[in-house]
Amino acid sequence: MAIWLRRSRNLAHYLKAEKGFWKVPNQTRLSPCFFNPEISSSATLTGENCGNPPSFLGNSPTLFGSRRFESIKAGREELDLEDENGGHQNQAMDFPGGRISFTSEMRFVSESPRERIPCYRVLDDNGHPIMHSNFVEVSKEEALKMYTSMVTLETMDTILYEAQRQGRISFYVTSIGEEAINIATAAALTPHDVVLPQYREPGVLLWRGFTLQEFANQCLGNKADYGKGRQMPIHYGSNKHNYFTVSSPIATQIPQAVGAAYSLKMDRKDACVVTYFGDGGTSEGDFHAGLNFAAVMEAPVVFICRNNGWAISTPVSQQFRSDGVVVKGKAYGIRSIRVDGNDALAVYSATRTAREMAITEQKPILIEALTYRVGHHSTSDDSTKYRLVDEIEHWKTARNPIARFRKWVNGTGWWSDEDESELRANVRKQLLQAIQVAEKAEKPPISDLFTDVYESLPSNLCEQEELLRESIKRHPQDYPSDVPT
Amino acid sequence: MLGIVRGRIARGGVNASSLQKIRNQSLIYASSRSYSSASKEMTVRDALNSALDEEMSADPKVFVMGEEVGEYQGAYKISKGLLEKYGPERVVDTPITEAGFAGIGVGAAYHGLRPVVEFMTFNFSMQAIDHIINSAAKSNYMSAGQISVPIVFRGPNGAAAGVGAQHSQCYAAWFGACPGLKVLAPYSSEDARGLLKAAIRDPDPVVFLENELLYGESFPISAEVLDSSFCLPIGKAKIEREGKDVTITAFSKMVGYALKAAEILAKEGISAEVINLRSIRPLDRSTINASVRKTNRLITVEEGFPQHGVGAEICACVVEESFEYLDAPVERIAGADVPMPYAANLERMAVPQIEDIVRAAKRACYRSVPMAATA
Numbered sequence: 001m002a003i004w005l006r007r008s009r010n011l012a013h014y015l016k017a018e019k020g021f022w023k024v025p026n027q028t029r030l031s032p033c034f035f036n037p038e039i040s041s042s043a044t045l046t047g048e049n050c051g052n053p054p055s056f057l058g059n060s061p062t063l064f065g066s067r068r069f070e071s072i073k074a075g076r077e078e079l080d081l082e083d084e085n086g087g088h089q090n091q092a093m094d095f096p097g098g099r100i101s102f103t104s105e106m107r108f109v110s111e112s113p114r115e116r117i118p119c120y121r122v123l124d125d126n127g128h129p130i131m132h133s134n135f136v137e138v139s140k141e142e143a144l145k146m147y148t149s150m151v152t153l154e155t156m157d158t159i160l161y162e163a164q165r166q167g168r169i170s171f172y173v174t175s176i177g178e179e180a181i182n183i184a185t186a187a188a189l190t191p192h193d194v195v196l197p198q199y200r201e202p203g204v205l206l207w208r209g210f211t212l213q214e215f216a217n218q219c220l221g222n223k224a225d226y227g228k229g230r231q232m233p234i235h236y237g238s239n240k241h242n243y244f245t246v247s248s249p250i251a252t253q254i255p256q257a258v259g260a261a262y263s264l265k266m267d268r269k270d271a272c273v274v275t276y277f278g279d280g281g282t283s284e285g286d287f288h289a290g291l292n293f294a295a296v297m298e299a300p301v302v303f304i305c306r307n308n309g310w311a312i313s314t315p316v317s318q319q320f321r322s323d324g325v326v327v328k329g330k331a332y333g334i335r336s337i338r339v340d341g342n343d344a345l346a347v348y349s350a351t352r353t354a355r356e357m358a359i360t361e362q363k364p365i366l367i368e369a370l371t372y373r374v375g376h377h378s379t380s381d382d383s384t385k386y387r388l389v390d391e392i393e394h395w396k397t398a399r400n401p402i403a404r405f406r407k408w409v410n411g412t413g414w415w416s417d418e419d420e421s422e423l424r425a426n427v428r429k430q431l432l433q434a435i436q437v438a439e440k441a442e443k444p445p446i447s448d449l450f451t452d453v454y455e456s457l458p459s460n461l462c463e464q465e466e467l468l469r470e471s472i473k474r475h476p477q478d479y480p481s482d483v484p485t
Numbered sequence: 486m487l488g489i490v491r492g493r494i495a496r497g498g499v500n501a502s503s504l505q506k507i508r509n510q511s512l513i514y515a516s517s518r519s520y521s522s523a524s525k526e527m528t529v530r531d532a533l534n535s536a537l538d539e540e541m542s543a544d545p546k547v548f549v550m551g552e553e554v555g556e557y558q559g560a561y562k563i564s565k566g567l568l569e570k571y572g573p574e575r576v577v578d579t580p581i582t583e584a585g586f587a588g589i590g591v592g593a594a595y596h597g598l599r600p601v602v603e604f605m606t607f608n609f610s611m612q613a614i615d616h617i618i619n620s621a622a623k624s625n626y627m628s629a630g631q632i633s634v635p636i637v638f639r640g641p642n643g644a645a646a647g648v649g650a651q652h653s654q655c656y657a658a659w660f661g662a663c664p665g666l667k668v669l670a671p672y673s674s675e676d677a678r679g680l681l682k683a684a685i686r687d688p689d690p691v692v693f694l695e696n697e698l699l700y701g702e703s704f705p706i707s708a709e710v711l712d713s714s715f716c717l718p719i720g721k722a723k724i725e726r727e728g729k730d731v732t733i734t735a736f737s738k739m740v741g742y743a744l745k746a747a748e749i750l751a752k753e754g755i756s757a758e759v760i761n762l763r764s765i766r767p768l769d770r771s772t773i774n775a776s777v778r779k780t781n782r783l784i785t786v787e788e789g790f791p792q793h794g795v796g797a798e799i800c801a802c803v804v805e806e807s808f809e810y811l812d813a814p815v816e817r818i819a820g821a822d823v824p825m826p827y828a829a830n831l832e833r834m835a836v837p838q839i840e841d842i843v844r845a846a847k848r849a850c851y852r853s854v855p856m857a858a859t860a
């Protein structure tokens with residue numbers, strides 16, 4: 001079956017096919033103004049400012065030069081807008097923040113839109129590409145790597161969850177149901193893009209080459225763990241994979257991502273920062289600060305919200321009353337999209353495009369990926385206590401992202417049932433072995449208790465280590481035998 | 486300096502390591518001693534400003550971020566002139582969100598920049614304290630050395646004048662309790678320059694506690710301190726005034742009070758040794774203990790609340806290490822255990838005054854009845 005795949009690289013082309021979301025002219029141009037100020041892109045806002053950086057900054061136009069003056073000039077743009085409010089076109093007022101047309105009709109903007117922002121998807125529930133869909137092409141190699149990674153992630157989650165239940169690890173968090181978000185977003189990035197995860201994105205690390213053995217080592221806290229046994233399970237982190245160590249407090253990674261993006265911006269790197277959070281994380285103050293700041297600083301960061309419907313036992317209806325998370329982007333002046341998080345191709349396309357926009361235009365982008373948290377919040381949770389088992393089953397089977405993508409790769413002839421059973425058996429075997437090896441490995445040495453508090457070991461900790469070692473020597477029966485000195 | 490070393494050896498009880506430390510101190514201060522009568526003076530504000538300027542000039546990764554640091558030249562004018570000199574990409578005016586810009590600073594530090602984050606006062610740092618502790622202080626440890634956070638959080642700390650409870654708290658004890666942080670509290674212009682430079686160059690997160698009332702105060706300053714490579718070691722206290730009868734430890738503004746108290750005590754025949762802690766974490770336990778072993782009496786002075794304060798820690802460490810040397814119970818002079826009142830007369834009663842230090846020193850010297858005996 002021939003499938004028409006349209007390679008939609010040009011953003012303007014995309015947006016024509018949409019129903020005219022973006023009315024403001026300056027948002028439709030991929031104006032690489034900050035990298036090439038000579039190009040004055042047809043009297044757009046950004047073009048105007050870039051051509052003439054303020055003189056006090058010297059002759060060379062910098063990335064940051066025009067920021068201060070935009071708010072003064074912003075107002076002029078407003079006069080070009082078609083007025084939906086019955087406002088008086090030629091009567092406008094100047095306020096700090098710009099020029100604004102007024103209306104004598106007292107009209108409150110509704111708290112709930114008549115129509116919710118639609119959700120971008122490419123594949124239907126049966127894995128068939130929807131007619132006339134725009135998406136970024138994926139090669140066979142990429143598609144198969146995506147599929148096998150999704151299966152590997154699911155298998156890893158299942159087995160490590162079981163290991164916790166058997167008492168072999170203390171804690172685990174699964175990403176069941178969110179494999180497409182994990183893998184497809186990772187596939188759309190380059191290894192140079194910096195990732196600041198929440199904690200339900202191990203698939204990104206998996207995609208980048210973290211091995212099953214490395215995952216198992218961290219969960220078991222052994223000597224080979226890159227975290228030196230200091231963190232709870234699933235708090236992975238790896239400098240060489242550009243994946244910042246998972247941190248438990250919710251949403252703290254959001255402003256941090258903006259800071260890291262600022263660093264990339266100063267270095268003028270061809271890379272962006274990507275940060276993940278859930279629907280619950282958008283309630284934190286850090287979400288507000290991070291997004292607001294990113295827009296003001298024009299930081300090249302992609303915010304990916306995994307809206308999976310639940311924050312432990314809090315459903316989204318109790319988390320916020322807005323039309324999900326995508327509308328919040330607009331409030332901060334951030335370009336946003338809502339995408340079907342269980343559609344790997346849609347997620348891939350949206351992320352790939354968002355990344356390009358963030359880097360070439362040096363601005364933040366928000367992606368809301370709608371999905372469902374099939375698993376419990378963690379091994380400390382039993383979600384059947386607060387939601388219906390039927391609901392969970394439905395999303396586990398009928399709306400399963402892996403099954404959907406499998407139908408597509410089957411359909412293209414790239415993947416067969418034999419491949420499937422071979423893959424699953426293989427991954428399972430590798431995992432069980434990795435866990436065994438990790439369990440048998442030595443625990444981290446005592447010296448790891450004291451290092452890395454500061455860059456260099458301070459004298460008081462040196463003393464404490466000596467005291468501890470002496471104590472162990474004198475009273476060996478009081479200390480576990482498996483802690484190497 | 487050497488005279489003092491000889492004197493100490495003569496009195497005995499000086500062990501090898503503290504002798505080494507005395508030698509090291511004398512190496513650092515030998516040259517400045519000869520300039521101590523220099524006519525050049527500098528305010529703490531200018532000292533901080535020049536330190537920031539020089540560090541930003543030396544390392545392009547250093548940048549300043551905070552509310553009003555740019556166009557307004559800094560809420561207390563500490564960052565004056567920096568925006569004009571370095572541009573908006575290195576002097577960043579932030580929206581009003583301490584949690585936001587602390588988090589952003591930490592993220593930037595994660596990725597290799599060296600932010601200097603200003604809190605308008607450390608009272609507002611409480612809105613960002615999760616990022617300071619959970620993100621900055623603990624990251625190097627929790628990531629097993631993969632994520633280092635070379636960030637400096639700075640700003641005025643402690644009581645000012647007539648600003649009420651929510652603008653007057655001292656955070657030295659809170660931040661001083663956290664492993665992973667370094668906490669500094671400069672007093673003079675020399676401290677301000679040397680410690681801020683050290684803080685910016687340090688690979689670990691540093692909390693830099695300034696004092697609003699000290700910003701305008703002028704101190705004599707030597708050519709060595711004015712040199713752009715000048716730096717003070719973190720974790721070393723300074724003996725501001727030598728003495729033999731009682732040790733008074735203090736930091737920040739209270740150092741000035743302690744020195745004045747020492748003048749008054751000298752007239753009454755009590756020779757007080759004033760230690761400027763400079764570093765709250767790591768605390769210079771060896772200097773403090775060496776001093777107590779010499780004088781046998783200790784008064785700790787701080788502006789902050791008494792319970793779980795810096796003085797409590799100093800007292801505990803002296804009791805642990807130099808108990809036999811104490812001739813009198815250790816006394817803590819601290820702020821009153823109340824939120825800071827506003828009315829000038831009440832505010833004065835809520836903060837230690839020079840007379841409080843003098844009286845405490847006399848009690849320690851048994852010139853009057855010790856507090857413990859009256860309990």
